[in-house]
Amino acid sequence: MPIRPENRDRYPADWDAISLDIRTNRAAGRCECLGECGRGTHIGRCPNLNGSQAYGTGSKVVLTVAHLNHTPEDCDPANLRAMCQACHNSYDAPHRRETRRRTRAAALAAAGQTSLPIGDDLAI
Ligand SMILES: [Zn+2]
Ligand SMILES: [Zn+2]
DSSP states (O other), rough: OOOOOGGGGGGTHHHHHHHHHIIIISSSBOOOOEEEEEOSSOSOOOBBBBTTTTTOOOOOOOOOOEEESTTOOOOGGGGEEEEHHHHHEEEEEHHHHHHHHHHHHHHHHHHHHOOOSSSTTTOO
């Protein structure tokens, strides 16, 4: 997943090297997801290999590195997991939803309005 500009300074300066090391040396180019993504499409470790066709969709796999606790500053190898884009997207989805909800609530509060729970899930 591309790093969002507002989050770029939360990553260490050597993030590119850390990410490359995880993807190539530890993961050997293969998605390390063991089902944390919740997709339910693979049993055991995800078979997707960087640069090859993804099972199911046939699109090209681009291996990324996920932070399991969604904290970019925490680059302990135990917190990092090489993931194909499908697993990564799925793994991050609940966190992204929550971040959007908080951003909306803060914007409403700043505008002097109270946030309403109605329609919260419709604006995703
Ligand atoms: Zn995967
Ligand atoms: Zn997965």
